[in-house]
Amino acid sequence: MDLRDYLLALMEPLAPGDELEPGLRFTGASTELGLRLSFLVEERDEVHVEVGPRELGLKYAARSERLSFAYRDGGADHVDQKLGFRVCQTVAAHVGAREAEVLSRLALDVEAKAEQAEGSARIRELHGTRLLELAGVPGERFYTLSPYLGCLIGCRFCYAQSRLDPMRALLRLPQIPWGSYVDVRVNAPELLERELRELPRHVIKFCPIVSDPYQAVEKRFELTRGCLEVIARADDPPPTLIMTRSTMILRDLELLRSIPHAWVGASIPTLDDSVRKHFEPRAASVPERLDMLRQFKRAGVQRCVVVQPMLPGDPIALADALADVVESVSIGVLRGEMGAEQDFADPRFAHARGEDWQRREAFALRDALEERGVSVWVSELPPPIAKWRPAAAQA
Template identity: 50%
Template structure:
């Protein structure tokens, strides 16, 4: 099997577009960045500093045929609100984010292109290291933390809806096309990152691989990342009140 060596995952690329802003920073007047997610498409969640209402910004590859509030050269931004944010502020927010992306996208995408030079055209296993792992997902009272030691798939169920999301992501960052079920991203440092993030994570249920992957790929026998993450969660139960842990698998 071949391997890619690019260590940037989707979340790192998404946050890189906003540099020097980071999670917790105010990115435009009265709105600070509180969450970023790539499990269900690229999303940014901002919170009003007064009132606490939330705004979700969807980030996608620029496509002239699709509606958007603002765009850089390569990315389009649209928004939806959970609060009283008016339309004018929503557009202004997207314009501010698009301006940040415009200043960063050539550097971020260029770095990806440089790392990919010389990699195999049909990758199977892509080892990566990530700076964050847990993703806050769901809505309202049905929120949970997604945990994915692997992204991608080596099973290839024809009915799976995750393939369209990952195909769009691979195209966006310039990875070669690969048939669904023929590649997987292995997050080698997942247990260490999980241990660190549990220190400050909200007491919500954790779901393994809620979308776009499976915790029990055949490669788990070699990598043992799911087992290692479960062991970290078991250790955490000795420090804090236990939380529900759910495992979704087709393996």
């Protein structure tokens, strides 16, 4: 069993599709964006309930004896506070009856899957039962695909660590710094091959939150490549977006070119490589990332860039550089400093932690990109790939 199976076990005897109470339908569980149980209220409002160990002291709307529960909306509109609290309280009451048994089984499972130290990194090899996880909002659904959980590139401002810390705590794994651990789903290609046969078609987005598909362990395990090979040989391969901060992706250029609707995305939060070295010391340099995108451009593969957070540098020069290699860019601001407090404490960069500065720079970059004919998008997917529908849905 993987962690998602234990989340589902907490909801037993309910299964996805069943009502927890009239008008509150349980729709599924996910570990891609943290520990999450999802519900549909009155067949209209999506509410995601985030689960964490009570001892972490997380913000909560309800608690059971050992777990805490908070709510998050599933779309553009915020969940009504009373509704969010009611859903969390109902879930907590249901889960409380089973949590002792389920968490005891989980503890035994964790003992059998100990982390192995490899240099300064801690690595767990896992055999999962599910790989693709449905995400997005109605009208723009996609699957997340993460062969790895955790990221050895380890950008300290990355908000993924806030999603994985509760997961590690629930697994009774040591709370060690972000960037020093990774779980490896060693059977990811086999799972993907089965799921592409069994599940409805949607866009696939590699490692959107909790990992980088081309971090260092990919050299050893080649799971990202294995998954791409599965997609490439599938009947009617789904559109595939793969995001990275690594130039190792060039190894798979020909493979990606063979996938009809493949997109390559890079994260480039600044044009100043000295700033990149300060905030992203293990990631590829800015010139390397731009050159990687140029090579995919010459190969005819669609490309995009995500700029998040805004880091110090000239937004006009960044717009010029991006306009040369991509046709669309997503812009986001800092979502909390996470483990990067010391990075932002440096007097050279302290101004960049401010919300006003982040928004001002984001607006300046947006305007400069639009002046250069580069589209700016705010959803999870670039507009062309977001509009894709399987042939059956178009008929």
